[in-house]
Amino acid sequence: MSRARDSGSVEYFFNSQSLREDQLFQDMLPEAVKAFEAMKQIVLYPEGSMIFAEGQRPRGVYLLSQGRANLVMRPKGKRARIIRIAEQGEMLGLSATISGEPYEVTAETLTPCQVGFIKRDDFLSLLREQPETCFRVAQLLGQSIHESYERFPLFDKTLPASAKLAHLILSWCAGGEETDEGIRLRLPLTHEQIARMIGTSRETVTRAFGEFRRKQIIQLEGATLLILNLAELESVAKSCQRSQKLSCLRNF
Amino acid sequence: MSRARDSGSVEYFFNSQSLREDQLFQDMLPEAVKAFEAMKQIVLYPEGSMIFAEGQRPRGVYLLSQGRANLVMRPKGKRARIIRIAEQGEMLGLSATISGEPYEVTAETLTPCQVGFIKRDDFLSLLREQPETCFRVAQLLGQSIHESYERFPLFDKTLPASAKLAHLILSWCAGGEETDEGIRLRLPLTHEQIARMIGTSRETVTRAFGEFRRKQIIQLEGATLLILNLAELESVAKSCQRSQKLSCLRNF
DNA sequence: TCCCAATTGTGACGCAGGTCACGTTCGACT
DNA sequence: AGTCGAACGTGACCTGCGTCACAATTGGGA
Structure with a gap:
């Protein structure tokens, strides 16, 4: 296979x-x-x-x-x-x-x-x-x-998909290898499999990875994942779902 | 309170x-x-x-x-x-x-x-x-x-809210009282509490109950719930999320 | 080396349901 | 009976993401 x-x-x-x-x-x-x-x-x-x-x-x-x-x-x-x-x-x-x-x-x-x-x-x-x-x-x-x-957060509907992906990645960090750039680990899973672990679609996983890469949170080379910005990843994992933008704006 | x-x-x-x-x-x-x-x-x-x-x-x-x-x-x-x-x-x-x-x-x-x-x-x-x-x-x-x-289905994002509510109701049936109209049971929970059990919003629970009532699946009198159509409720619980309407149509 | 199937990447579109904003009804307590 | 806060009911709006469609890579085997 x-x-x-x-x-x-x-x-x-x-x-x-x-x-x-x-x-x-x-x-x-x-x-x-x-x-x-x-x-x-x-x-x-x-x-x-x-x-x-x-x-x-x-x-x-x-x-x-x-x-x-x-x-x-x-x-x-x-x-x-x-x-x-x-x-x-x-x-x-x-x-x-x-x-x-x-x-x-x-x-x-x-x-x-x-x-x-x-x-x-x-x-x-x-x-x-x-x-x-x-x-x-x-x-x-x-x-x-x-x-x-x-593992519960991975099943929690109210979290946005990117937060759940961040959670999953964080759960892998323990086994990663510390380097001066960040934590390096092997990622022997397809996006499809990851999607089925966090209850979302393959495309959404792809897009979330893309977003993390754009934000310089992670870096991918083949099946090797490098975590550049752990703190930011943690903050995404917690990101408490829907943007409160609207409510904020209303205050003005 | x-x-x-x-x-x-x-x-x-x-x-x-x-x-x-x-x-x-x-x-x-x-x-x-x-x-x-x-x-x-x-x-x-x-x-x-x-x-x-x-x-x-x-x-x-x-x-x-x-x-x-x-x-x-x-x-x-x-x-x-x-x-x-x-x-x-x-x-x-x-x-x-x-x-x-x-x-x-x-x-x-x-x-x-x-x-x-x-x-x-x-x-x-x-x-x-x-x-x-x-x-x-x-x-x-x-x-x-x-x-x-x-309890897992209650946390599964991919199920529509009505299916999760149906699941929850079904899990209560065991303790209900059989009558000739259907199963009767007390429901001493607010919509807000139910919402927090199935990970959805209070309004959605209210609307789902309304839908069940319209479809003659259940009947509510105060805090007493009467299940009129158990079979239909089970089918809603299984209703395997998003309508495949589009894919079906495409076959023609 | 080339080919091919499995993956990854991306745009377009639609909809379930979260959120806000109200109005209505209920029941406890005075 | 009247009051008041909690709970229920409902419309409007908007967004995240599932789904479809298709293009671009990738790497293993012939």
Whole structure:
């Protein structure tokens, strides 16, 4: 598929900090880790295949050990909304597996993926046998809730599209590389994908990028993004929607 | 404040099913419940006061035993967005208390409230002592994640306002009373509050209600809402945004 | 090297809905 | 019953952005 947007060892910056397998293993007793590994079975998925779909009864948790996957919601009849892009090391389907509710999102592989799978029953009984692990999982779920609230502005209708794009870019900065010109980072996403992450159209994303470039806020060279004016970007992100121009004028 | 919108024994239908104290107690060992109760301290909040604010380091969990509270996010400089209205019996601040992340939302009392409070350290050590409770809490968090994804359409910009209102109304139906005319339920919210739940303006809510009434989908008498045509309401909720009229016409 | 499909860039147009400005109705309290 | 503030109802206007259409790049494979 496509141009060389994802060639090489791309590192994503805006992935989940919490739902990572290593987050779970850290602090875990060695034998717990061993039991965990023992019940894990490895499955390979080709690019573009579906790991699970929203609405399905939860079969268990998936550990994305290799590859990258899209987490989307598809309100029927509409373009799928990208909730998040999951990177290697993440656990998928955790909340559904624990609560027994259906999977909330659909996971589709963006690259060939190697995935570890643990059946729901096995996972639950492991949690009951290992209170430490169970506690850790509860913490991870709590963090994951926190992260979804942080993503909230991206879904907020009342923000103008440029503010949402600014928000998204800012969320990537953490993983960027500081230079004396500004923060430099790789941007291995098409405008189309970005549009589906912030709930807008491809053209609007293109135009917003153009506007940022004109304002010297960012600079683009291929898939490399250079943030020249972080402060201004932050102010755009906050820009509290519609111009109050009119109200101001009226005061005269 | 206000007209008699909330006089009498109002029952809300669209509250959380998962973050309820009784959900937690169910299946809990009697002594666990007792330990739980023992560390709970009761606090009274007058109407309009704040229980906790988004961004604050978590002090502990709050059990809303009497009264009603607003959970809002306030992107600074903008009208607060109502995430959910919490009813008596709900636990607030659970995910933040467990994960240690700051509270994600602000909780403000809409009526005088009686609230039980458990300090974070106490709560955490209780979870470590009682694996059963810990497991139960993890399940509740999972369910709570599921519920937030269900609320997702309300935040989706691409849906027209009327569809989001329809969604919201549908989420109330579960608690309604079946009659031969349709589902009857109390609607103790102002248009302004509803607007802030679906991210639109007060006027738009008023107009959407008017449209539903004209189409004989609903009927309003004071704060009582009668749903005449459930099927039509569902179809409005799904109405997949912008009219494709133009594209259709072009086919000829 | 050339070609081609996938991306990016840009203008034109239309409309949903935010905002303002009013008028109307409701219900609580005196 | 009269008053008054809150909530509801409605028209006018304007803007952001979705959509369509088409041009200009870009980079990987033949």
